[in-house]
Every structure is written in C-alpha cells, then in structure tokens.
Amino acid sequence: MAFNVTRRRFLQSASLAAVSIPLSKVVSAETSFTPSPLEAKGTLNEEKVAGGICEMCFWRCQLVGKKRDGRLIKLEGNPKSIDNGTSICARGNAGIKLLYDPDRLKYPLKNVGERGKPVWKKISWDEALKECSTRLKTVVDKYGPQGIAVFPHGSSAKYPMHFFERTVGTHNVSEASFYQCRGIRDMAYVATTGKPPGEKVDMPNAKAILLVGSHIGENVHVSHVKAYIKGLQRGAKLIVVDPRYSAAAAKSDIWVKIKPGTDTAFLLAIMNYLVKNEKYDVDFIDEHGEGFDEFKAGISEWTLEKAAKECELDPKQIQEVADLLADSAPSVSIHPGRHVSWYGNDFQRQRSLACLTGLLGAYYSKGGWVPGKGPKVGGVSWAKHDHGLEHNLNYNEDEEAKYPLHPPGTPTELIRDAALTGKPYPIKGCVMWGQNPIQTIPGPDKMKDVLKQMDFVMCVDVMPTDATMYADILLPEVSYLERYDLVKTGTQWDFSEKQQQYIAARFPLVEPMFERKDQIFITNAIAEGMGYKDAIPVKTVEEMVDKNLKVAGLSLDQLKKEDGIHLQDGKDPYTMPEDFEVLFYNEDVEDLGFPGVPTYIPVDQVPGGYARLLYGRVPVHTFNRTQNNTWLHQAMPENPVWVNDQVAAKLGLKEGDQVGFINSEGAKSRTTTSVKVTPGMRKDCVYMAHGYGSANPLMTVGVDAGVDDQSLITKISVDPETGAHGMRNNFVKLIKDGKVLDIPA
Ligand code: SF4
Missing domain, CATH: 2.40.40.20 (Barwin-like endoglucanases)
Known part of the structure; x- marks a missing residue:
C-alpha cells in the first residue's frame, strides 16, 4: 500500500520538506546568495539588522536581516526569538522577493478606465488622498456612515479599520480571517469555554494529537510545525481525519478517510462511546462541566454504527480512535483548526471539538489545550462615533440578530446583499485594505458586481491583486520589511521548558522605496480630509508602537536595544482559572434557536457526475x-x-x-x-x-x-x-x- 510511510520518513519528509526543501531548491536557483568576488575580498558594506517581523503569512515570525550596500539580501529567524527561533519557512525567506518585486505598486494610481478593466494614471499623493477623502465623505453625507463597506486584511489594516468602524461609524466591516476562515471556530469555543482557542495546543507534551481537516506540514507556521514535530518525536500518536492523504495523514497512526461534511457525526459517536463506556474524565466534568446530562441525552443516538454509515467508515476505526484518545487523556491535543469555513454546518463541528476536549479533561492539562499566559501590551483608539443598531445589517427592526453568534464585524453576505439590492440601505463606498475579496469570498462574480455598483472604491495594497482592478484609486503601501508596526506577544511553545514571555515590535529592516506610504500616513490624511482631524490618535507608526509598549513598561528605544524582542519570566501555563467552565449544553445558544448540544447537520450530497x-x-x-x-x-x-x-x-x-x-x-x-x-x-x-x-x-x-x-x-x-x-x-x-x-x- 502506497501509504506505508514510517515515522522517521515522515519527520524527514512533509513537514521538514515543506519548510526547507522548496527553499533550498529555490535558493540554489538564485545567484544572489553565491558569494561574489567583491564579498570574498571583503570590500562590501554589510550589516545585520534585527527586529523584523515576517508577514508573508499571519504567523509573524521574528526576523533578522543581512544587508549589503543598503539592500536586504537575506532573512533569518531572530536568534532571540522563543517562538520561531532561528527558523523561518520558505515564504519567510522569500520575503526579499516581495520587497524587490518589480511588479509591486509604486505610486498612487487613478483608474481612468473601467472597474475591472482599469487604465492606470500615475497621480500625486495629494491628489489621491484628496479624491479618497472627498468621495468617501460624499458617500457618508449621502447615505450615512453605513454606506461604506470595508474589507481589511493584515496588521496594517487594523488602524484604518478602527477608523472606519469607530470614528466614521460603519458596522460594515468584514474581515476574511473571521468570515472565510476562523470566525466559526472562535465563536464555537466562546460558546463552550468562554474563550477563542487560538492554535496553542500543547503538542510537544501530548500523548495523542487529533487533527480534523488540519494539514500541518502543508499548512506551515514555523513554531507550530516545530511544536507538532516535537510532539511526534516524543512519541505522540497522530490521528488525522481527512478525505485526502495529506502530509499529516501520511505521518498518522490512524488516518480516518472520512466522507466530507460528516465530521460532526464522527465526533458525536466518539463522545457518545466515551460517555456510554465511562471513559471520560468524571472529575473534570464534576468540577468544570455544565449541562452534561442534556449533552449525554442529546448525543445518545450516535452509535458507532450509525456514524460509520454516515461517514462511510468502519465502526471499529471510530472505536479505535475513541479508545486511543481515552487512553491518552488528559494529554490529548484536540486541534481547534484554523481555516474552518467548510460546509456551512461548521459551528456545530467546532462545538464538538471543544466538548471532546472537555470530556477528556484536556483543558489546561499537560499535552492538552493550553493557551499560555502572554504579557499584555496596549493599543491606540480612535474616538468612537455613536451609531445605533438601525445601521447594523446583522439586526432586524426588532433588534434581533440574524447571525447572533457572529464574530466581530458584519457577515460578508449581508454586506454584499445590501450593496446589490439597496436594502435595507445602499452601500456605495468601498475600502479594500490588504484584502483580495475576489479570490477570498465565494461567488467572485457577485463580488465584482458589488464593487461595480459602488460610487467609489479605494484600495490599498502592496501587490496588484485581482481586487485592485476594481479600484478607482489604488494606493501603494510599504511592506512589512519597510515599516514599524505591531507588537507581538506570546510564550514559548514547549511548556516543559523554562516559562518565558516575549514582546516583539516590528522594526523596518530597509527604507521604503518609491512613493509607498504606511497605514498611519494614509489613514490620517483621509481622516483629516473627511473632517475627523480631532479624532486622530497618533501621528506616526513609531508613536503608535511606543504607546503600545508603554503599557508593558517598555519603549521603542528600549526594544531597539534588545534587538526587537523583550523577554521576561512567564507564568505556569497549566493553572486553570477557577471560574473555567465547559458548557456541554449551552442554553443561551438554544434560546437563540440553535441546538444547545452539538448536533450533526447533513450537507448537500454530491450530484451524479460531479x-x-x-x-x-x-x-x-x-x-x-x-x-x-x-x-x-x-x-x-x-x-x-x-x-x-x-x-x-x-x-x-x-x-x-x-x-x-x-x-x-x-x-x-x-x-x-x-x-x-x-x-x-x-x-x-x-x-x-x-x-x-x-x-x-x-x-x-x-x-x-x-x-x-x-x-x-x-x-x-x-x-x-x-x-x-x-x-x-x-x-x-x-x-x-x-x-x-x-x-x-
Ligand atoms: S510561518 Fe513563514 S511566512 Fe509565516 S510568518 Fe513565519 S516565516 Fe513568515
């Protein structure tokens, strides 16, 4: 059988290969890393720069860079980092190619053609910012603040997003990271444990790891992959539930080749089996469980056989998984996943994962779900505009929420429907900041129609993505390697090591090139042009970062001296808060009209021929x-x-x-x-x-x-x-x- 891959081969293959083989292949294809004759003679002007934070993905590994004659030639992990350490992935290394990509946006551009078929004209920043602020203000004056929709993504989008939400006063903000990615997960865990779960399961110390649909190894986030590998090297059993033989499935002890959309049935059968056979953590349930009787009754129909039929699996395999989890409890890492917007029945699956973690007593336990206790830093805040619920698409006239368990912002589909129908009100101004909704949100043609009906569309980005083709004004932003920015905090990943916390701020590794500007410059100018000068909270990115750090007793100067990362003693991560509860049955969810106990909702079957x-x-x-x-x-x-x-x-x-x-x-x-x-x-x-x-x-x-x-x-x-x-x-x-x-x- 082609799937007979040993654990040793796994450790050499997908995860590590995912991180390093493409990189080495890529690097060897490039000449820029070959020492030049000049370098050999030591005549080049080289320097090391610290304090970068990668944003080739959202994980934000901490970086150092090597510069030659002012040009960045290599990126590595910051040796001070207790998160990614000196490692970065192929994408992190390739950040240099983004920085110097000749296709990057360089100047403010005005579309003198059509949306979707742009003809770009280079204009000055003054002209571009004036047009953005004047036309956005015209939309607000004509349709109210709710007439503006914002599609933000990435760390630089936070500042403008808060300006449009808080000061301009539109609810119509839709982040892809919530509405097309992890929002379901966060809200399901909040409804079960009161907290969004993040991804910080204690894999290095787990006896078993359960991945439902997560394909770690193809899905690479450096410290996360390292924690996963450490757990497997220390002997954790791996269970992967996936219709596909993913990189993770290839390393698994049990691969559950499940029928898509039926994961909740699978999880309910496992939980029912554990309950019926008294293989769950009775003490944990007694102390921290709520609604266990209702839960027990609610899932009792899910026999192994019933689930096996629904999921097209062998009931013995479901039992094998359940027994392995019970035998490994409470050191079980039930991974909450990240991109979990799959079938439209996903809240119930994520609730099931959260309940299964509780059933095994795996919250705050060694090898279980352990969030880690990171340090606190501050933020900056725009002055709040007082807006009423009548402007919020997610509420009807009775102030009943349509999606009562929605993550922050407004569900994307409500924004798009309002924009296309004009009901309950028109949406005629659009700000896309770092997001590419054409290739992120289902129904790209619908998204194009939404953009085409706007009175004004502005877009801020680094690259000319598909969405930028629909902008009237397109503004070039500095990249993450050219600007100060966010403060990232956290703890080390292996809690068996000395407990530590870190605070890292982003420092620029090179000067910005061409006419690119940062988010504070752009947002403040638009705010001023729209008449909100008094609400501006900071004048520069440095000031923003400094304010964030002040709350932790630090400053930008101090962090500069510490190579971008401040380390301090951490706290015992396994101490459970006294009031921690797992709501196996959530009465409030039921009162809102949804199942209070995790419930399987079948999805559409595949039609013949497809x-x-x-x-x-x-x-x-x-x-x-x-x-x-x-x-x-x-x-x-x-x-x-x-x-x-x-x-x-x-x-x-x-x-x-x-x-x-x-x-x-x-x-x-x-x-x-x-x-x-x-x-x-x-x-x-x-x-x-x-x-x-x-x-x-x-x-x-x-x-x-x-x-x-x-x-x-x-x-x-x-x-x-x-x-x-x-x-x-x-x-x-x-x-x-x-x-x-x-x-x-
Ligand atoms: S995982 Fe890779 S791309 Fe993501 S932040 Fe780290 S180095 Fe950058």
Whole structure:
C-alpha cells in the first residue's frame, strides 16, 4: 500500500520538506546568495539588522536581516526569538522577493478606465488622498456612515479599520480571517469555554494529537510545525481525519478517510462511546462541566454504527480512535483548526471539538489545550462615533440578530446583499485594505458586481491583486520589511521548558522605496480630509508602537536595544482559572434557536457526475498573496488537482494531463492545471491548493498560473449561527481537450 510511510520518513519528509526543501531548491536557483568576488575580498558594506517581523503569512515570525550596500539580501529567524527561533519557512525567506518585486505598486494610481478593466494614471499623493477623502465623505453625507463597506486584511489594516468602524461609524466591516476562515471556530469555543482557542495546543507534551481537516506540514507556521514535530518525536500518536492523504495523514497512526461534511457525526459517536463506556474524565466534568446530562441525552443516538454509515467508515476505526484518545487523556491535543469555513454546518463541528476536549479533561492539562499566559501590551483608539443598531445589517427592526453568534464585524453576505439590492440601505463606498475579496469570498462574480455598483472604491495594497482592478484609486503601501508596526506577544511553545514571555515590535529592516506610504500616513490624511482631524490618535507608526509598549513598561528605544524582542519570566501555563467552565449544553445558544448540544447537520450530497471540490494550503504559498513571488512560484508554479487513481483510470486521465473545470452551476475555470493521480483521495472529491490563477496581468509571474479555485466556489452556504461562509459545497467536472468528463460514481 502506497501509504506505508514510517515515522522517521515522515519527520524527514512533509513537514521538514515543506519548510526547507522548496527553499533550498529555490535558493540554489538564485545567484544572489553565491558569494561574489567583491564579498570574498571583503570590500562590501554589510550589516545585520534585527527586529523584523515576517508577514508573508499571519504567523509573524521574528526576523533578522543581512544587508549589503543598503539592500536586504537575506532573512533569518531572530536568534532571540522563543517562538520561531532561528527558523523561518520558505515564504519567510522569500520575503526579499516581495520587497524587490518589480511588479509591486509604486505610486498612487487613478483608474481612468473601467472597474475591472482599469487604465492606470500615475497621480500625486495629494491628489489621491484628496479624491479618497472627498468621495468617501460624499458617500457618508449621502447615505450615512453605513454606506461604506470595508474589507481589511493584515496588521496594517487594523488602524484604518478602527477608523472606519469607530470614528466614521460603519458596522460594515468584514474581515476574511473571521468570515472565510476562523470566525466559526472562535465563536464555537466562546460558546463552550468562554474563550477563542487560538492554535496553542500543547503538542510537544501530548500523548495523542487529533487533527480534523488540519494539514500541518502543508499548512506551515514555523513554531507550530516545530511544536507538532516535537510532539511526534516524543512519541505522540497522530490521528488525522481527512478525505485526502495529506502530509499529516501520511505521518498518522490512524488516518480516518472520512466522507466530507460528516465530521460532526464522527465526533458525536466518539463522545457518545466515551460517555456510554465511562471513559471520560468524571472529575473534570464534576468540577468544570455544565449541562452534561442534556449533552449525554442529546448525543445518545450516535452509535458507532450509525456514524460509520454516515461517514462511510468502519465502526471499529471510530472505536479505535475513541479508545486511543481515552487512553491518552488528559494529554490529548484536540486541534481547534484554523481555516474552518467548510460546509456551512461548521459551528456545530467546532462545538464538538471543544466538548471532546472537555470530556477528556484536556483543558489546561499537560499535552492538552493550553493557551499560555502572554504579557499584555496596549493599543491606540480612535474616538468612537455613536451609531445605533438601525445601521447594523446583522439586526432586524426588532433588534434581533440574524447571525447572533457572529464574530466581530458584519457577515460578508449581508454586506454584499445590501450593496446589490439597496436594502435595507445602499452601500456605495468601498475600502479594500490588504484584502483580495475576489479570490477570498465565494461567488467572485457577485463580488465584482458589488464593487461595480459602488460610487467609489479605494484600495490599498502592496501587490496588484485581482481586487485592485476594481479600484478607482489604488494606493501603494510599504511592506512589512519597510515599516514599524505591531507588537507581538506570546510564550514559548514547549511548556516543559523554562516559562518565558516575549514582546516583539516590528522594526523596518530597509527604507521604503518609491512613493509607498504606511497605514498611519494614509489613514490620517483621509481622516483629516473627511473632517475627523480631532479624532486622530497618533501621528506616526513609531508613536503608535511606543504607546503600545508603554503599557508593558517598555519603549521603542528600549526594544531597539534588545534587538526587537523583550523577554521576561512567564507564568505556569497549566493553572486553570477557577471560574473555567465547559458548557456541554449551552442554553443561551438554544434560546437563540440553535441546538444547545452539538448536533450533526447533513450537507448537500454530491450530484451524479460531479466531485466535491476541496481546497487547502501548500507550504510555499500563502494563498494568493505570494503568487507573484519568483522564488515561491518556481517552487510550486501551479496547483495540481488531486484525482483518485481509479477515477482517473476510468476517465482516461494520466499524471500531468492538463484539465479545466466546470461546476454544477455552470461556472468554468479560466485556466487549466495538471492532474495529480493518487490513491490518496476519495473518489467523490477532487482537491487543489487555494489562491492560484490570478487574473491581473500586472502580476506578471502569478497571472494565469494554475486554476483559481475560488472562481468555482459559486454556490454560497452560510453558517446559520455565525454568518460565516462554507466553501466546500461546490461540485465540479473536469474538462480535458474541450470535453467535459463526468466523474464516475
Ligand atoms: S510561518 Fe513563514 S511566512 Fe509565516 S510568518 Fe513565519 S516565516 Fe513568515
């Protein structure tokens, strides 16, 4: 069987390979790292710079850089870091290629063509900022503050987002990290334990690790991968629940090849088995459990056999998983996942994960869910505008919430529907800041229509993404390597080591180039132009960071002396707060009209002739954001589609064949990609990496590379509790040489 991969090979393969092989391949292809004759003679002006914080993904590893003649030539992990240490991933290394990417936005641009078919004219910052503030103010004057929608992403977007929310007064802010990613998880855990879970499970000290859909190794966040590997090296058993033989599944002790959308049934059967066989932590439930009787009764129908039928599994395998978890309790890392916007029934699955953790007594236990106790720093705040609920799309006239368990901001679908219908009010101004909603949000054509009907669209970004094609004014932002910015705090990952906390601030490693500006400059100028000068909280990014640090008794100068990272003694992470509770049954959730006990809600079945489209991450890209990076593009230039080997044989498809796609709603892919033939895929699904297939010709490397999976995600599901999108309910057929291929049953 092709899946017989030993643990040793695993440790050498996916996770580590994910981090280092593409990088070495990439680096060896470049000449810039080869010592030059000048360097050999020692005549070059070199210096080391510390205090960078990576933002090639959201994880924010701490960096040092090497400069030659003022030009950044290499990035590494900051040796002082107790988070990522000296390691960074392939994307982190390739930050240099983002910094010097010739396709980067350089000057303020005005679109003198159409939205979607832009013709760019270079303009001055004065003209650009005047136009942004005047036209946004016109929208506010005509339609009220709620007439503006904001789509922010990344650390630099926080400051402008708070300006538009608090001072301008619009609720219509939708962060992809909440509504297309982790918002469901956070709200489900809040409804169960009162806290969002983060990802800080104590994997280094776990006896068992359960990953439901998480593909660590392809999903690379350096300290997280290191913690995971440490746990496996120390002997933790790994259970991976995934329809696909992922990098994690390849290393697992038990791979559960589950039918997509049925994970909650699987988890309920495990919990019911543990309860019925008294294999749960009675003391923990007595002390910290609430609503256990209702929970027990609510899940009692979920026998192993019933779940096995629903999930298309062997009941013995579900029992094997349950026994392994019980035998390893409480040192069990039930991973809460991160990108969990899957099927539109996801709140219940995430509630199940939170309850299972409680059932095993694995909160604040060695090897369990241990959030770590990091230090506190401050923030800066815009003056608050007093706005009423009548402006909030998430509330109807009776002030009843439509999605009562929604994460912060407003569900994206409510904003889009209001914009397209004008009801309950028009939305005519749009700010996209670091987000690319065309390739993030289901229904890209709907998003384009939303943008086209606006009176004004402004966009701030580093790269010319697909979304920037819909801007009227496009502003170039400095990258994370050229600016001061956020303060990151945390603890070390292995709690068996000395307890420590860190506070890191972002320092620029190089001066900004061309006419790029930072978020404080841009936001303050727009605020002033809109008449909110008095509300401006800080004048520079340095002042903002300094204010953040002051709360921790630090300053920017002090942190500079400490190479960007301040370390201090930590606290025992395993001490559970006295008032910690796990709500196995949540009465408030039930009063809101949803199941108070975790409940399985079936999803749409795959129609005949189609396969379910699944998507995920690859270690060398952060979705669309890195597609134009030459090193990363060389490492993985397209996103092959995984097709089951038996299905491929029936369709006459071979490894490497080029295929396109059509979905069950008639949407066709614009480009093609190659076929990866594998037994490691269920027959009723295909899989590809997310974020490929950019359409903007200004991204000269990433344009048309691979297939844009988002263009095939047109069927829109919304999680009823949170309003977040489910994105794995779309079904596709393959197209080869112009012929549409029916997927065999
Ligand atoms: S995981 Fe990689 S891309 Fe993400 S912050 Fe760390 S080095 Fe950067």
